[in-house]
Amino acid sequence: MKPEQSVKALVVAFTGDTAVAAYAINRLRPEALCFVLPESAKALVETDVQPKVEQMPKRWDWVTLPEQADPVACHRLLGQALPDLLRAWDVQPGELVVDLTGATPAMSGALALVTQPWTSRIVSLLPAREGQEEERIDVSGKAYVWVQGNPWDETAAVARREGADLFNRGLFAAANKVFRDIETRVSGGQKPMYRAFADLADGYDLWERFQYRQAWDKLKTATKALEMASLWGGPPGLKGLLPAVKANAGFLEKLVLDPAEVKESVALDLLAHAGRRLHVLHDPEAAMLALLRALEAFAQRQLFKSYKIKSWDVQPEQLPQALQEVCRTSYLEYIDGKYKIALQAQFRALAGLGDPMGQTFLREWPTMKPLLDAANHAVLGHGFEPIKPERVQQFYDVVVKLTGVADSSLPKFPTLAL
Helix, strand or coil, X not given: CCCCCXXXXXXXXXXXXXXXXXXXXXXXXXXXXXXXXXXXXHHHHHHHHHHXXXXXXXXXXXXXXXXXXXXXXXXXXXXXXXXXXXXXXXCCCCCEEEECCCCCHHHHHHHHHHCCCCEEEEEEEEECCCCCCCCEEEECCEEEXXXXXXXXXXXXXHHHHHHHHHHHCCCHHHHHXXXXXXXXXCCHHHHHHHHHHHHHHHHHHHHHCCCHHHHHHHHHHHHHHHHHHHHCCCCCCHHHHHHHHHHHHHHHHHHHHCCCCCCHHHXXXXXXXXXXXXXXCCCHHHHHHHHHHHHHHHHHHHHHHHHCCCCCCECHHHCCHHHHHHHHHHCEECCCCEECCCHHHHHHHHHHCCCHHHHHHHHHHHHHHHHHHHXXXXXXXXXXXXXXXXXXXXXXXXXXXXXXXXXHHCCCCCCCCC
């Protein structure tokens, strides 16, 4: 027998063959052990199995099945007992091994279903046949072969689609958890790919929270790993995903490394963020807040880029003559002694300086006024009336017209088709 690295937990289906049960326990050396067995077999465990165990587990227990031929009854009883036991033993996903050598068909099916969230390996001793190339094992004078497999290597594709669906709905933290769970359960060769998908979801989650540098780091790491996975085939859609992720990583690189105090890329990102809040997450209140901030960011960029004016630290003499006195009397912050101009004043300053964006703002003001009023009356504005999605879309269209932003300039999050 080849002793293996000790496993965290082992579930043994036992119906009476004490020798093969002891072999599996000695080979796997579990820290925690649970027998699934009929009531009549409990005495055999104590008298014939335990004395043969070379290294007793730190914890052990059993689940009795009065009816081993009824799959529904087996599933019900195991579903009631095993999950609580595994949680009490602090068994994490991927840390459980299930030995089905002594299982009836009903027990096998029920165990496979109930233990799936924790299982990383299913093992069994099968009677050896002539011509088999597997290593033969002698147990009490009988020849067996040791077979094992990881059910998650196949079922991961189903869970992967769930993770991709969550990602495409903008639920990046939930997608990250799905991919991390798959990573813990699949066999070693597949782990790097699912770790990369988890990093990808984590990166976009960080991006949505404006943690740009951390998001860039995650996307870079994920891109390298996914490129390696694509060399070995990978799931359908993987190669088509990479160009979009690389483009996003390039956008973040430009934003992060931009030394300017006012970054144009942030304004573009805010506008794209507002679009995702509206159309992907269907959250018009958050979308409107992001739109207002995006509009201000474009004004701040134009003031700083063209006129070296900081909206949060204005010198009154930098402004058009008509706004200087208003600035001195209305925009002084007494705490820090700085002049700070708000959104409308920023655009009026641009208009007074002859800037096309500011002049467009004045022309569009009759259209913008009711939309800004709706934003102010919204629950996350200053009022008590939930804003309607169509109002947000109208405002989005005005912002695009006002700023002259091309859709191709906005970062677009990829769609996972896995």
